[in-house]
Amino acid sequence: EAGVTQFPSHSVIEKGQTVTLRCDPISGHDNLYWYRRVMGKEIKFLLHFVKESKQDESGMPNNRFLAERTGGTYSTLKVQPAELEDSGVYFCASSRKTDTQYFGPGTRLTVL
Amino acid sequence: GNSVTQMEGPVTLSEEAFLTINCTYTATGYPSLFWYVQYPGEGLQLLLKATKADDKGSNKGFEATYRKETTSFHLEKGSVQVSDSAVYFCALIPYSGGYQKVTFGTGTKLQVIP
Numbered sequence: 001e002a003g004v005t006q007f008p009s010h011s012v013i014e015k016g017q018t019v020t021l022r023c024d025p026i027s028g029h030d031n032l033y034w035y036r037r038v039m040g041k042e043i044k045f046l047l048h049f050v051k052e053s054k055q056d057e058s059g060m061p062n063n064r065f066l067a068e069r070t071g072g073t074y075s076t077l078k079v080q081p082a083e084l085e086d087s088g089v090y091f092c093a094s095s096r097k098t099d100t101q102y103f104g105p106g107t108r109l110t111v112l
Numbered sequence: 113g114n115s116v117t118q119m120e121g122p123v124t125l126s127e128e129a130f131l132t133i134n135c136t137y138t139a140t141g142y143p144s145l146f147w148y149v150q151y152p153g154e155g156l157q158l159l160l161k162a163t164k165a166d167d168k169g170s171n172k173g174f175e176a177t178y179r180k181e182t183t184s185f186h187l188e189k190g191s192v193q194v195s196d197s198a199v200y201f202c203a204l205i206p207y208s209g210g211y212q213k214v215t216f217g218t219g220t221k222l223q224v225i226p
Contacts, residue, residue, distance in 0.1 A: 006155075033213070035216075037219075043219075045214065045215075048213065056213065059213075091155070091156060100146070101212070101214060103148070105155030106155050
């Protein structure tokens with residue numbers, strides 16, 4: 001069974017540009033989560049999808065962040081326009097119902 | 113709210129030394145507790161978990177016991193190897209009856225030297 005995959009693994013952009021991160025969950029996992037670790041701090045929850053519906057987006061920092069999961073399969077997280085403080089590692093995780101969450105390798109975003 | 117506190121690193125040990133990484137938590141009800149590990153250049157991997165009081169999670173020689181009375185879930189290994197060098201995250205999922213949002217600690221970097 002393939003694990004959670006994320007693309008790209010690393011992205012370097014300039015302030016004001018747009019970046020889109022992609023996550024492919026484990027097949028059959030309805031739950032998909034986005035998390036972020038900034039500057040060596042704790043990993044923080046951003047939002048949660050159940051299939052294509054947003055269940056909780058209380059962790060989204062501001063309206064520059066937009067997450068989608070069309071069709072209930074893969075998800076994208078767009079940052080537009082990117083700011084310096086958006087730099088960090090963005091993790092995606094998936095799970096069946098209320099089972100353990102399985103994490104992807106993360107996307108390291110650097111905003112210059 | 114829910115929170116996880118773990119010892120600050122980095123922790124540097126010699127090979128075959130005993131490892132303890134302390135973790136305490138604050139949560140309502142009966143959370144499930146986890147240790148995740150991130151090896152250099154890789155993503156987060158589930159190391160072990162425990163879902164109720166007095167449960168012991170174990171994997172790859174690592175162990176942690178869910179202690180409700182002390183709200184702790186300390187990670188231990190009797191003899192570390194160089195390959196154990198990584199960042200270790202303690203985490204919890206609160207019992208909510210519904211979806212589960214993971215709350216993480218800040219991570220503890222472990223470096224094992226030969």
